[in-house]
Amino acid sequence: MVAACALLGLGCGKIGYEDESAATDGDWRPPGDASSSDRSSVRDGVGSDDAQISDRGIADFDVSSDIAFERVDSGDSGPRDANARCPSSITTGTTISTPRFGGSTGPSFLDACPASQAVVGFAGRIDLQPTTTITTLKVVCGQLSIDPATCDVHVRPGATLPERGVRGTVPYSMTCPSDTVVVGLDGQSGMRVHLLSLVCAPLSLSLSTVPYQVIVGPSTSVPPSGGDAGQPFMARCGGGRIASGAIVGLDVMSNGLENIGLMCGTPTVTP
Numbered sequence: 541m542v543a544a545c546a547l548l549g550l551g552c553g554k555i556g557y558e559d560e561s562a563a564t565d566g567d568w569r570p571p572g573d574a575s576s577s578d579r580s581s582v583r584d585g586v587g588s589d590d591a592q593i594s595d596r597g598i599a600d601f602d603v604s605s606d607i608a609f610e611r612v613d614s615g616d617s618g619p620r621d622a623n624a625r626c627p628s629s630i631t632t633g634t635t636i637s638t639p640r641f642g643g644s645t646g647p648s649f650l651d652a653c654p655a656s657q658a659v660v661g662f663a664g665r666i667d668l669q670p671t672t673t674i675t676t677l678k679v680v681c682g683q684l685s686i687d688p689a690t691c692d693v694h695v696r697p698g699a700t701l702p703e704r705g706v707r708g709t710v711p712y713s714m715t716c717p718s719d720t721v722v723v724g725l726d727g728q729s730g731m732r733v734h735l736l737s738l739v740c741a742p743l744s745l746s747l748s749t750v751p752y753q754v755i756v757g758p759s760t761s762v763p764p765s766g767g768d769a770g771q772p773f774m775a776r777c778g779g780g781r782i783a784s785g786a787i788v789g790l791d792v793m794s795n796g797l798e799n800i801g802l803m804c805g806t807p808t809v810t811p
Contacts, residue, residue, distance in 0.1 A: 556693040569719070571709070591764070626691040627752055630684040630743070631655045632784040632805030633731035638775035642799030643731040646792035649704055652785035652803060657698040659722040659783035661715035662736060665708025667796070672767025673732045675714070675796040676705035679786050682721060684743070691752070693743040695719050704788040705797040712765040716740035722783035723759055725802055728770040732791065733800050735766030743807065756780050777804035 568767035632655065640648075653659060667673050681698035695718070716722060716738060724739030742757040777783055781804040789799035 557769055560644045574656065626686050626688050627745070627809035627811055629656055629686065629810045630693065630754060630807050630811060632658065632782065633808055635784055635785055635803050635805040636781070637724070638777070638802045638804065640787055640789060640799045640801035641727065641729040641773040641775070642733045642789065642797075643791065644789065644799060646790045646795070646798055648787055648789040648799070650785060650803065651679045651701045651704070651788055652700055653679065653701070655686050657681040657683050657784075658695070658807075659785065660695060660698070660720070660740075661722075661787075662738065663700075663713040664703060664705065664711070664797070666710040666712055667708045667768060668710065671734065671769045673734055673769070674736060674766050675708035675795070676703050676787070677788055677792075677797050677800065678703040679716065679788075682716075684721075686745070686809075691745050691747060693719070693745065695721060695743075695752075701785075705790055708796070714738055714762050714765055716762060717760065719743075720760070722802070723756060723781070723804075724774065724776040724783075725800070726761065726772070727764070727800070728766070728768065728772050729799070730770035731798075732770075733766075734769040735764050736800070737764035738762040741782075743782070745809065749766045751811070752809050754780070754809060756782065756807075775802055777802060779806070 620743035635652075658681065659679055659767065660682035663678050663680060664674065667675045679701040681701065682695040683698040685694045685696055686692070687694065695716075714736070718743045720740040722738050723741045726737040726739060727733065728735040732753060739759050739761050741759040744755045744757060746753040746755055783802045784805040785803035787799075787801040787803060788797065791798040
């Protein structure tokens with residue numbers, strides 16, 4: 541379901557503004573280049589919005605809560621109950637939104653994957669002038685599936701959602717490693733979004749309890765795409781949640797990508 545922020549009453553407060561005049565084209569590096577400037581300093585809870593609602597039940601996200609940035613322990617799946625059958629599928633439940641990062645002048649879109657899918661990547665285009673900026677973005681989804689013999693969780697190709705934004709001359713694409721999904725987002729932003737990197741994690745089932753529970757494993761980062769302008773940010777789904785979509789804001793003047801955040805839901809099994 542894709543809907544405009546203005547129609548859904550999303551709040552879009554000013555977020556992450558700073559002087560970007562010092563940035564140059566020398567900041568650019570090709571998509572997928574793992575080298576980057578020191579991003580150890582992190583803006584915690586910048587750019588939170590008012591309550592956000594979609595047909596998948598987006599709730600208020602308290603950016604002051606530690607749950608937004610916690611790392612979920614993969615735990616011990618334990619031995620499988622010999623009398624239990626593997627669940628048929630995994631879906632995501634009530635959805636919350638992380639803070640958004642970037643400017644706040646134009647409309648926003650809630651780009652949600654289908655209920656049995658999760659975010660596995662972003663793709664789009666980058667503009668090199670006047671500073672290196674990510675100008676378009678589309679969400680790539682993966683189908684969550686369960687091996688009926690072993691109960692292992694796999695991620696198959698899924699839907700690709702509409703591309704948001706215009707302009708840009710350099711294509712980029714970032715995708716989670718095989719059988720992992722997005723659980724967080726790192727990057728750099730100012731009045732626009734300059735750099736993005738996905739944080740991904742595998743899923744498994746707790747086989748020692750019935751009904752089975754979905755466990756989010758340890759996370760890994762995907763090499764970033766973009767440039768070094770702006771200030772570092774990070775967002776995490778936390779609380780055993782995974783990314784079920786993205787909130788994409790566009791600049792009112794250029795119609796290019798202006799801000800980005802994640803929609804996160806709790807994965808649950810279906811008998």
